[in-house]
Amino acid sequence: MAGLAAAPGANDAQNYRRAPGLFAWLVLAPLLAWLVLFVVAPTVMLVAVSFAERDALGRIVWIFTTENYVRAFDWLWLKVLLVSVWYAFLTTVICMAVGYPVAYTIGRAPPRWRSLLLMLVMVPFWTSFLIRTYAWITILSKEGLVNSMLLNAGFISQPVALLYTPFAIVLGLVYNFLPFMILPIYTSVEKLDNAMIEAAYDLGAGPLRAFSQVIIPLTRPGIAAGAMLVFVPSIAMFAITTLMGGGTNPTIGEVIFKQFTSGRNQPFGAALGTLLLLIFILALWLTRKHREENA
Amino acid sequence: MKTKTTTLLSALAALAVAGCGKAPETAPAENTTQPQAPAAAAESKQLSIYCWSEYIPQSVIDEFAARTGIKVSVENYASNEEMLAKLGAGGGNYDIIQPSEYVVEALVKENLLHPIDHSKIPNLKNLSPQFLNLPFDPGNKFSVPFMAGTVGIVWNTELITGDIKGFSDVFKPENKDKIVVLDDAREIVSWALLSQGIPVNDVSDGNLEKARGVLANWLPLVKVYDSDSPKTALLNGDVAIGVVWGGEGAILLNEDKKFRWAVPAEGTHLFIDSLAIPKDAKNVANAEAFMNFILQPEISKQISDAFPYTNPNLEARKLLTAEQLANPASFPTDEEIAKMETFKDVGAQSSKIDELVTSLKVQ
Numbered sequence: 305m306a307g308l309a310a311a312p313g314a315n316d317a318q319n320y321r322r323a324p325g326l327f328a329w330l331v332l333a334p335l336l337a338w339l340v341l342f343v344v345a346p347t348v349m350l351v352a353v354s355f356a357e358r359d360a361l362g363r364i365v366w367i368f369t370t371e372n373y374v375r376a377f378d379w380l381w382l383k384v385l386l387v388s389v390w391y392a393f394l395t396t397v398i399c400m401a402v403g404y405p406v407a408y409t410i411g412r413a414p415p416r417w418r419s420l421l422l423m424l425v426m427v428p429f430w431t432s433f434l435i436r437t438y439a440w441i442t443i444l445s446k447e448g449l450v451n452s453m454l455l456n457a458g459f460i461s462q463p464v465a466l467l468y469t470p471f472a473i474v475l476g477l478v479y480n481f482l483p484f485m486i487l488p489i490y491t492s493v494e495k496l497d498n499a500m501i502e503a504a505y506d507l508g509a510g511p512l513r514a515f516s517q518v519i520i521p522l523t524r525p526g527i528a529a530g531a532m533l534v535f536v537p538s539i540a541m542f543a544i545t546t547l548m549g550g551g552t553n554p555t556i557g558e559v560i561f562k563q564f565t566s567g568r569n570q571p572f573g574a575a576l577g578t579l580l581l582l583i584f585i586l587a588l589w590l591t592r593k594h595r596e597e598n599a
Numbered sequence: 600m601k602t603k604t605t606t607l608l609s610a611l612a613a614l615a616v617a618g619c620g621k622a623p624e625t626a627p628a629e630n631t632t633q634p635q636a637p638a639a640a641a642e643s644k645q646l647s648i649y650c651w652s653e654y655i656p657q658s659v660i661d662e663f664a665a666r667t668g669i670k671v672s673v674e675n676y677a678s679n680e681e682m683l684a685k686l687g688a689g690g691g692n693y694d695i696i697q698p699s700e701y702v703v704e705a706l707v708k709e710n711l712l713h714p715i716d717h718s719k720i721p722n723l724k725n726l727s728p729q730f731l732n733l734p735f736d737p738g739n740k741f742s743v744p745f746m747a748g749t750v751g752i753v754w755n756t757e758l759i760t761g762d763i764k765g766f767s768d769v770f771k772p773e774n775k776d777k778i779v780v781l782d783d784a785r786e787i788v789s790w791a792l793l794s795q796g797i798p799v800n801d802v803s804d805g806n807l808e809k810a811r812g813v814l815a816n817w818l819p820l821v822k823v824y825d826s827d828s829p830k831t832a833l834l835n836g837d838v839a840i841g842v843v844w845g846g847e848g849a850i851l852l853n854e855d856k857k858f859r860w861a862v863p864a865e866g867t868h869l870f871i872d873s874l875a876i877p878k879d880a881k882n883v884a885n886a887e888a889f890m891n892f893i894l895q896p897e898i899s900k901q902i903s904d905a906f907p908y909t910n911p912n913l914e915a916r917k918l919l920t921a922e923q924l925a926n927p928a929s930f931p932t933d934e935e936i937a938k939m940e941t942f943k944d945v946g947a948q949s950s951k952i953d954e955l956v957t958s959l960k961v962q
Contacts, residue, residue, distance in 0.1 A: 360946030361705055362680060363687035380958050387961075445835035465776065467837055468823050550832070551782050551824030554960050565680045566784060567953035 347581070354574035362568030372575035381559065381576065385583075388555040391470075391545070392538035395477040396485075399534045400527065402478070403485035407526070410486070411493025422490065425483050433480055437547050440479070444472055444548075468550030476544040481537065485530035492526025528591070536584060556580060646885040648673045649682060650697040651872070654746070655893075656905040663892050669885050677827065680949075686711065686877060693877055694886040700871045701942040703742045704735040708944070712741040713876040719887040722894035729933075730871055730911035735941065742873035743890045748845040748908040749931055749939060750786060750868045752861045753852070758839035765864035766790050769840055770817040779832045779841035782824035784956035785942065785949065786868065787814065790842065793865040800943040802952065811955055818959045833858070848928030849907035860928040862935045869939035871911075903929075 324332070354372055357365045375381075410421045428436060443449045444467040451463040466472060500522065504514040520527075542557030551558070556576065563573030644667075648655070652675035664671045674691065676682045679702045685691055686706075698706060706712050717723060720743065723731075730744045754763055758777065763769065769778060780787060789799040791810035823832045829843040830851050842863075851858040874893070876886045892898060899915035907929045910916055916924065924930055931939075945952070 358947075360944070361687055361709060362683055380954075380961060383961050384957075441831070441835070445832075445837050447836045463836070465822075465837070467835075468832070546782075546824075550779075550822055552821065552960060554957060559957060562953060562957070564684065565678050567950050568680050568683070568947075569950045569953075570684065572950070 350574050350581075351578055353571055354578045356571045356574075358569055358571050360568075362570065364570055369571075372572045373579075375572060376575045376579055381556075384554055384559050385556050385580075387553060388539050388557065391473060391477065391555065392535050394474050395481060395538045396531050396535045398474065398478050399482050399485040400531065403482055403530065404489055404527070407486045407489035408493050411490050411496070418494075422487075425486050429483065434543065436480070437476060437544055440472070440476055440548060441467060444475075467548065468552070470549070470553065473545050473549040473553075476548040477538050477541060480541075480544060481534040484533040484537075488529035488533065489523060489526040492523035496522055532588075532591075540580065643882060644669045644885075646671045646695070646882055646889055647691070647693050648695045648697075648889070649685075649691060649693040650675060650695070652677055654697065654872070654906060656901055658905075659893065659898055659901055662898070663889060666892075667885075667888060669888070671889075692879070692881055694880040694882045695889060696875055696877055697745060697872055698742070698875055699942070700733070700735040700873070701944045703873055703875060705944040705946075706875065707736060707741050711878050713878050713880055713883055714740050715743065715876065715890070716887060719884070720891045720894065722891045725894050725896060725899070725912045725914040727911050727913045729936070733871065733941065735871075735943070736873075742875045743894070744911045745872050745874050745893070746846075746902070746906070746908040747869065747871045747911050749862065749870070749935075750781065750790075750842060751845060751848055751928060751931075752840065752842055752863055753833065753848040753928065754840040754859055754861075755833060755836075755857055756859055757857050758836075763840070763859070763861050765861075766794050766817075766842070767865075769842060770820055772820065774840060775820045776822045777839040778821045779823040779825060779829045779838040779843070780821050781829060781843060782826040784953045785945075786842075787818075787956050788952050789868055789942070790863070790865070791817065793863070793867070796865075799866075799868060799940045800945065802945050802948050804951070807948075807951060807955055811959070814956070814959050818956070824960075830854075844908075845928045845931070846906055846908040849926045852926055852928055853907070862927075862931055862938075866938050866940065869936060869941050871941060 353364055355368055355370065357367045357369050357371075359365050406425075410418055410425075413421060441448075445451070446463040446465065446467075448467070450466060451460075454460045455463065496519065500518055501514055504518045509517065539555075540557040540560075542555060542561050545553075545555045546558055549555075554562075560573045560576050560580075563569045563576065567573070646669050648660070648671060650673065655673075660671050660673060663669065674693075676685070679699050682696060682698065683702065683705075686693075686696065703712075717739075723739075723743065726744060730747055731739055736742045752763055752765075752769055759774070761768075788802070788807065788810050791813040792799055792801065792806060794813055795806075795809050797806050797809065822838050823829070825832060828847070829841050830847045832838045833841055833843075833851060834854065848858075848860050852860055874886075874890050876883055880886060893902065894912060896912065896914035896918055899910060899912040900918040903910045903915060903919055903923065907923065907926060909930055910919070
């Protein structure tokens with residue numbers, strides 16, 4: 305928001321152009337109110353609660369303590385965090401590998417096909433993600449679709465455990481977050497300048513070289529945005545990991561959820577939440593710094 | 600199923616009539632056990648219920664609304680602690696909540712409940728004395744039992760051979776990856792305590808360490824943690840044996856003869872979920888009317904039909920089929936109940952219990 309204020313030392317003409325007038329503020333007001341109400345205020349509350357204590361019923365007691373943070377740095381919770389980061393990383397990589405070709409194909413398809421193909425990507429969003437997750441449970445269970453097909457085809461003689469495994473967790477995450485990878489990459493691919501690719505070929509690059517040195521760098525903003533949109537929510541997701549993973553190998557989202565419910569320890573949950581937030585801020589800051597150095 | 604649909608339809612019809620006629624006060628004429636209806640009419644015609652999900656059938660709520668003309672709003676929670684958090688934060692203006700026994704105890708201790716006027720709830724006489732006047736609320740000054748239940752072992756005889764008597768038969772190396780248990784740290788720790796002959800409410804740090812020793816061997820064998828619907832993994836064949844709520848076990852036994860039920864030999868947890876009125880409730884008379892309503896035998900029977908837990912209502916039990924009453928997961932024998940313990944509030948120890956179970960899951 306500091307950027308909205310006029311830079312000191314700028315001349316009057318610039319000042320006039322850069323400082324938003326009353327009308328601009330009025331237009332911005334709903335957005336600012338939204339940000340304050342739903343981003344700033346909850347974050348301040350989260351941080352405040354993380355330094356508080358709680359009574360036997362789990363009610364917050366406003367006595368300052370740093371104990372929640374001391375406890376949060378226990379190896380146990382760090383291990384939980386590492387497991388969550390690992391699942392989120394796997395999810396992001398698989399989404400990228402699967403999503404890029406899809407996004408590229410859609411982006412390079414004839415325009416009249418594009419909207420139809422894009423709609424197909426969005427169709428699953430029309431049902432609640434919980435319902436889609438429950439659907440996976442019926443597909444993957446021992447008496448489910450996959451196992452009965454494999455049994456009938458004679459590939460296996462005993463049902464295989466697919467559900468309630470790390471495989472199921474990653475599958476569930478990839479399935480739910482794949483569109484978040486496809487859409488931003490698609491936007492980048494759609495804007496690809498054909499002349500650039502032709503130029504690469506004219507200058508003697510093979511398809512592989514053209515792809516790795518021209519197409520990938522040109523679509524990098526889409527890849528970066530997609531990676532962020534998949535990675536960040538995957539870390540904190542707890543519904544899919546609990547339902548499809550069976551609750552063994554708890555993830556950080558699940559642990560935080562438990563603090564707010566059965567653990568009766570909102571301040572500790574808030575401390576874990578604040579740490580997770582700090583990790584995201586750090587990651588974003590590092591990527592931005594890296595990008596600026598490269599530019 | 601058919602009868603349920605009919606009641607629902609008639610309830611809806613009654614609702615429609617009441618809505619059109621704008622004379623709902625005349626509706627409860629047929630209902631002689633509701634002398635409090637005029638009192639309820641005197642104050643606002645609203646009732647706000649905050650209850651467990653999947654516990655009070657919608658048909659029962661609709662019928663109450665139709666008979667009394669009271670507008671009922673319902674919100675659900677999935678754990679006692681979720682409810683406590685909301686109540687503690689001063690959120691929601693609820694007239695009825697549905698806490699378990701140890702939560703009633705805590706709420707009474709914190710002076711957060713409104714005393715109940717027994718003269719407004721004549722149907723209390725229908726309840727079995729077994730579930731009344733218990734240590735968590737002597738004299739039932741603040742709570743009316745809704746359903747009771749237990750935690751026990753259910754197994755699939757096609758996948759598990761041999762007799763199952765207690766927790767030690769469940770948590771055996773040969774059952775690795777075949778077990779579902781409730782995703783509830785307090786429950787899990789109580790089983791470990793019972794296996795060591797320690798009472799479930801004796802959760803001192805020393806006893807928790809003993810429980811840790813037991814659970815370090817048990818929990819790596821578990822395939823699924825699920826409190827909401829542990830029957831799903833058993834029905835799908837993903838696991839073969841489970842430690843689950845009695846109501847879930849009862850549904851499995853009804854579903855398929857291959858399932859068997861046992862009350863753990865080591866002892867187990869008897870839970871009693873009650874209805875209570877928060878201290879700052881606005882519609883106390885309506886709340887008491889609702890309590891009296893669900894204690895009517897035919898209404899209480901409807902609840903049992905939908906959610907087969909242990910019905911404390913003796914008059915309602917007379918309306919249940921022999922098959923329903925014979926379901927060992929719904930109705931444990933008196934000797935079995937005598938060996939069960941109810942939970943007491945353990946306050947801040949609940950955080951340690953939670954951490955203990957989480958740490959063993961992570962390994």
